Amino acid sequence: MTKQTLPNDKPLMGKIITKELECEDTYKFLIELPIKAQRALPGQFIMLWVPGVDEFPIGIAGFKENILEVGIAKMGPGTEAMINKQIGDLVGVRGFYGKPFKPPQDVNHLLIGGGFGMTPLKLLTTTLLEKDSKQNIHVFEGARTKDRLMYLDWFQDLHDKDLITFHVCTDDGSYGYQGFPTVDLENFLQENQTPSVMYVAGPEKMMKAIFNIGKKYSNVMDMQMSLADRYMRCGFGACSYCAVDPTGWRICVDGPVFNTEQLEQISDFGLYKRLESGEKVRI
Amino acid sequence: MTKQTLPNDKPLMGKIITKELECEDTYKFLIELPIKAQRALPGQFIMLWVPGVDEFPIGIAGFKENILEVGIAKMGPGTEAMINKQIGDLVGVRGFYGKPFKPPQDVNHLLIGGGFGMTPLKLLTTTLLEKDSKQNIHVFEGARTKDRLMYLDWFQDLHDKDLITFHVCTDDGSYGYQGFPTVDLENFLQENQTPSVMYVAGPEKMMKAIFNIGKKYSNVMDMQMSLADRYMRCGFGACSYCAVDPTGWRICVDGPVFNTEQLEQISDFGLYKRLESGEKVRI
Amino acid sequence: MSFDTEVGDIQLRNPLILASGVLGTTYSTLQRTYEAGLGAVITKSIGPRSRIGNPNPSVFALQEIRSVINSVGLANPGYSIFREDIQILNENKIPTIVSIFGENKEEFLEVLNGLKDLSVLAFELNLSCPNTEKGGTQIGTDPELVKEIVSMLRKETEIPLWVKLTPNVSNILEIADAAIKGGSDALVAINTLKAMVIDIQTKMPVLGFKRGGLSGAAIKPIGIRYVYDLYENFGDKIPIIGVGGIYRGEDIIEYLLAGATAVEIGTSLGVAYPENMIRFFQMKIKKYMKEHQFNSIKEITGGAHR
Amino acid sequence: MSFDTEVGDIQLRNPLILASGVLGTTYSTLQRTYEAGLGAVITKSIGPRSRIGNPNPSVFALQEIRSVINSVGLANPGYSIFREDIQILNENKIPTIVSIFGENKEEFLEVLNGLKDLSVLAFELNLSCPNTEKGGTQIGTDPELVKEIVSMLRKETEIPLWVKLTPNVSNILEIADAAIKGGSDALVAINTLKAMVIDIQTKMPVLGFKRGGLSGAAIKPIGIRYVYDLYENFGDKIPIIGVGGIYRGEDIIEYLLAGATAVEIGTSLGVAYPENMIRFFQMKIKKYMKEHQFNSIKEITGGAHR
Numbered sequence A, B: 001m002t003k004q005t006l007p008n009d010k011p012l013m014g015k016i017i018t019k020e021l022e023c024e025d026t027y028k029f030l031i032e033l034p035i036k037a038q039r040a041l042p043g044q045f046i047m048l049w050v051p052g053v054d055e056f057p058i059g060i061a062g063f064k065e066n067i068l069e070v071g072i073a074k075m076g077p078g079t080e081a082m083i084n085k086q087i088g089d090l091v092g093v094r095g096f097y098g099k100p101f102k103p104p105q106d107v108n109h110l111l112i113g114g115g116f117g118m119t120p121l122k123l124l125t126t127t128l129l130e131k132d133s134k135q136n137i138h139v140f141e142g143a144r145t146k147d148r149l150m151y152l153d154w155f156q157d158l159h160d161k162d163l164i165t166f167h168v169c170t171d172d173g174s175y176g177y178q179g180f181p182t183v184d185l186e187n188f189l190q191e192n193q194t195p196s197v198m199y200v201a202g203p204e205k206m207m208k209a210i211f212n213i214g215k216k217y218s219n220v221m222d223m224q225m226s227l228a229d230r231y232m233r234c235g236f237g238a239c240s241y242c243a244v245d246p247t248g249w250r251i252c253v254d255g256p257v258f259n260t261e262q263l264e265q266i267s268d269f270g271l272y273k274r275l276e277s278g279e280k281v282r283i
Numbered sequence C, D: 001m002s003f004d005t006e007v008g009d010i011q012l013r014n015p016l017i018l019a020s021g022v023l024g025t026t027y028s029t030l031q032r033t034y035e036a037g038l039g040a041v042i043t044k045s046i047g048p049r050s051r052i053g054n055p056n057p058s059v060f061a062l063q064e065i066r067s068v069i070n071s072v073g074l075a076n077p078g079y080s081i082f083r084e085d086i087q088i089l090n091e092n093k094i095p096t097i098v099s100i101f102g103e104n105k106e107e108f109l110e111v112l113n114g115l116k117d118l119s120v121l122a123f124e125l126n127l128s129c130p131n132t133e134k135g136g137t138q139i140g141t142d143p144e145l146v147k148e149i150v151s152m153l154r155k156e157t158e159i160p161l162w163v164k165l166t167p168n169v170s171n172i173l174e175i176a177d178a179a180i181k182g183g184s185d186a187l188v189a190i191n192t193l194k195a196m197v198i199d200i201q202t203k204m205p206v207l208g209f210k211r212g213g214l215s216g217a218a219i220k221p222i223g224i225r226y227v228y229d230l231y232e233n234f235g236d237k238i239p240i241i242g243v244g245g246i247y248r249g250e251d252i253i254e255y256l257l258a259g260a261t262a263v264e265i266g267t268s269l270g271v272a273y274p275e276n277m278i279r280f281f282q283m284k285i286k287k288y289m290k291e292h293q294f295n296s297i298k299e300i301t302g303g304a305h306r
């Protein structure tokens, strides 16, 4: 039976059917779920349960019928335990949770990310490419070094096929141009006066910097940013540990993707987060 | 919203919108329910809650959209309390419960009843008349006296319109022929060699007698009888207070309507019932 | 792969047992349910005297939470009459557990002595019904009384005694401990939870007795918790039987993993086609055992304790 | 017709209160929920020290029974840090009740004293959380300790003290009586029920803490029962606040009829659009009051006791 979306229920146990090193310390997993669903929207996430270890939010990189793609970057014990899982192992999935990116029609789509922020941007790219008319898609990815560029081959391949423009850079110049993605981004915004929308996912401090850049350009119609530096428990809006001030928006259901207008209202954005205890600290 | 049938849930509160004396000590009620359902099947019943007094099974005499018709005969405190209800009062309805009569095609339909047994037979008549082709419907009703003939006008009217044949009798001859319905029934079965199906509802001892008559006639293809002399609590098969031996059939879900083959297997039929305590006693 | 189950010294063909009070008022429903594929059946709780129970409404469904509330109130014909039903079950070789209750020690004793000559697999002591004024929960929350009653009955018969525990208690372990000390052969958890439904239109409690007990899917997470706790503390001492909210084969496995040796199923069999439910239960358990390479039910028991 | 509600001396614009632990970890979610139309909000339970709570999974839904199980385990920043959030709520004039807990008398005292200078509508004493090793349920099932803690805190402040009761208890009336004798200003019933979920594929308890508490629709009939029982016994002495499984306006009415003066709502507000839920609640209550010719909330309270 194909459901509209997965039910908000206890973890659904899925089987790992593919595990591949995607880039340094980051693995791509395909997880086969026991229920089919129509689709996951780009920007949505799941709560991933590594049995006996931890449960944490993970962006959706792809989804088809009942095969879920995620990309896991090693951070601490939870992600490490996931990375140590083998094909055939079971993990729990709750979701799909959260509000997605909402790309409007007839704009330049500027996808900007780094690290595991590339996972929702991958699904966003897939979704944009599925649209009837040719979309003007620009992906800006940056990392310390080539080995840390996530989905490098995948985006490069789309670029080579002329389906997207891939603006790629590294701090050390080991791939693409040397520098930060914001360089090419600003170049693009200066050269193209047609309306653009930015979709950003990555470390919150980086997003805040990009937000400030975007605000300078009147051809930027909207900036949609996925907040991921927040501790989550429930994923569906109950516990409020993921909330931002002063709006009281929970990033699990009111986000994780927020638009320009919303980001303006979130005073915590790029500055503060809450710990597991609820204590507010500097990011 | 129109449901397939009503949900098996806590009592649904319905408003009494019509109350009419139907015959001696017996009232017809129309109850307006807050949910629409597609249909009730003839032979099905509800659990009627008279708030603060009692809840008991009551046959469905008619149902359309969300208007339920029942006929209540005064028996004891519960039915009396119902009869004392006024228009606008609320009563609780659970159901529809039970297996219905299952009239086959191309037979003589012989409906035989007495007392409140006429309520499911009324709905059965309505249902048979709704069928495309003209049905050969014979209704046999008997009572002590004219005042106790339930739905007399309704059946007489259908008879006068030549839609059914109404065989009516009273013990005292105050209406119809003097005697028991079995007299006309046997006449009919002797004179008509075409296949007939009997549908019977009334006191169980009477039904047992009719069952024995029916068995004598090879043109009787089936006898479907509605058992109502059983104490019920749940109405949906949980408590088993309504069960019959030795089959363990619960009249609330395996019945109340049983066919010839089933009735043959019910050794309690016409002989024993269980009290509220579960104790088995002679009927 | 085998479904064979041992609850103490009792051998069952599988771990599925009909819970007391559902389909258990007549020998014929008990027999029918057993023949549909259960391992054993438990009668409605039987007391010393005929009781008509509480007024109706006394059983209805709460659809949204797949549950039932009841206040039947131990309506039963009394042991001296119900003997006849048990005798027929004996003749027909139906593995029968008789649930008994009393308002005090003496009544428990009377009922046990009135039935112990029959062929009864076990007596289940209902110390936990929330739907009567006396007995039931009052007894089942008092460890002293539990121990006293169990040890008293223990002296009267060799037939295994199962103690059915109430979840309406501050510390179920204390009661379980008392039951074990009294000589109980198995612990059964859980009975229904104290509950109530009010109709907002008429502003009346819906149950004729006003208060009732909640069973069905809503209580499964509660039953699992108690079985898990009991197994953790007493799993090496006494078999635990899980009850509460089983609607699917998966739920049975969950109880076994929590520590149950066998399970009782009530509400979900109180439907039009209990035969189908039982078949589904069995199919699912078989499939699970195959997939997880379990050869016996025993191997599953307690699997979640690691 | 008015929604005005009085809980003892406290005036609320309506009887809907956010239950502790849902949307209550930050001033901003509390403020947002209040502004959506509640009468007051209750913070997450605050203790003496920062606690990171139990490992994840710690909150998930049980869809079929419209419920949630949680083992958050009182993760909170401690009163000295959470003061800041309360201060913002004070500045913004949000009627705030602060839920507090401790593992013993001294800790309760410390937390109360650390917050009592703030503008707090009431302190709700969480004597009933099933998700911690110490405190919580252990305290809430011991009448002596309840009385002692309440009377001790009573001496320290004029701010009303509400005692939140656990349903995981043999005799809730005994605890309620102790709370009243200790000087409680209101009784709140119920907290979550002890529960657990095991995943049958991995054979593991799903919650990181293994055990948790059940909330949501499954527990409504249980909450109604306790509120009814409490009102019957203490309704003339103390206001009772109903909590547990409220998903609809109808459920609120049911609690009021059972004897509640006001209600707390948790799980059903922990959704994407709490604002809509609150609007639906209000619409339904208004409609009901009109149809049944109630002019005030007070008139509904206890209506099922006749």
Ligand SMILES: Cc1cc2nc3c(=O)[nH]c(=O)nc-3n(C[C@H](O)[C@H](O)[C@H](O)COP(=O)(O)OP(=O)(O)OC[C@H]3O[C@@H](n4cnc5c(N)ncnc54)[C@H](O)[C@@H]3O)c2cc1C
Pocket: A045, A054, A055, A056, A057, A058, A059, A060, A070, A071, A072, A073, A074, A075, A076, A077, A078, A079, A080, A116, A119, A120, A227, A228, A229, A230, A231, A232, A233, A256, D056
């Ligand atoms: C919406 C969202 C989407 C995400 N998508 C991805 C993704 O696609 N791929 C990926 O690799 N990572 C993703 N993350 C981050 C991922 O959840 C953390 O890396 C993971 O929780 C770290 O856990 P750990 O045990 O490995 O490390 P820890 O040592 O426990 O923690 C490392 C960091 O992760 C944070 N973290 C830990 N637990 C949680 C939690 N329950 N909720 C939120 N943050 C937590 C900690 O606060 C800390 O900052 C996402 C996070 C969010 C909020």
Ligand SMILES: Cc1cc2nc3c(=O)[nH]c(=O)nc-3n(C[C@H](O)[C@H](O)[C@H](O)COP(=O)(O)OP(=O)(O)OC[C@H]3O[C@@H](n4cnc5c(N)ncnc54)[C@H](O)[C@@H]3O)c2cc1C
Pocket: B045, B054, B055, B056, B057, B058, B059, B060, B070, B071, B072, B073, B074, B075, B076, B077, B078, B079, B080, B116, B119, B120, B227, B228, B229, B230, B231, B232, B233, B256, C056
């Ligand atoms: C399937 C079925 C359909 C019925 N249809 C109708 C109908 O359409 N119209 C009608 O007037 N009556 C009908 N009855 C009978 C009706 O249920 C009883 O007349 C009613 O319960 C009597 O209740 P009382 O309080 O008035 O009388 P009491 O004095 O309590 O009892 C009088 C008789 O009714 C029986 N009775 C009482 N309570 C119940 C109960 N919960 N379940 C079953 N029997 C009970 C008693 O055993 C006794 O024989 C039906 C019964 C059944 C089983």
Ligand SMILES: Cc1cc2nc3c(=O)[nH]c(=O)nc-3n(C[C@H](O)[C@H](O)[C@H](O)COP(=O)(O)O)c2cc1C
Pocket: B238, B239, C019, C020, C021, C022, C044, C045, C059, C068, C070, C072, C074, C099, C126, C129, C164, C190, C191, C192, C214, C215, C216, C217, C219, C243, C244, C245, C246, C264, C265, C266, C267, C268
């Ligand atoms: C209608 C009904 C009647 C019950 N009667 C009894 C009883 O007489 N004795 C008893 O020990 N338990 C009785 N119970 C409780 C069940 O045996 C069982 O413990 C409880 O319903 C939980 O299991 P379930 O969710 O599978 O129904 C009754 C339950 C129901 C629903």
Ligand SMILES: Cc1cc2nc3c(=O)[nH]c(=O)nc-3n(C[C@H](O)[C@H](O)[C@H](O)COP(=O)(O)O)c2cc1C
Pocket: A238, A239, D019, D020, D021, D022, D044, D045, D059, D068, D070, D072, D074, D099, D126, D129, D164, D190, D191, D192, D214, D215, D216, D217, D219, D243, D244, D245, D246, D264, D265, D266, D267, D268
């Ligand atoms: C995620 C979650 C966290 C909770 N945390 C607390 C808490 O910290 N203190 C407390 O007294 N109750 C807590 N509760 C219990 C609720 O306040 C409430 O008593 C219970 O959930 C029943 O109400 P509901 O069904 O409306 O949720 C929590 C409940 C949930 C679901």
Ligand code: FES
Pocket: A231, A232, A233, A234, A235, A236, A237, A238, A239, A240, A241, A242, A243, A250, A251, A252, A253
């Ligand atoms: S994670 Fe619980 S509200 Fe967002």
Ligand code: FES
Pocket: B231, B232, B233, B234, B235, B236, B237, B238, B239, B240, B241, B242, B243, B250, B251, B252, B253
């Ligand atoms: S009335 Fe309960 S089983 Fe038939």
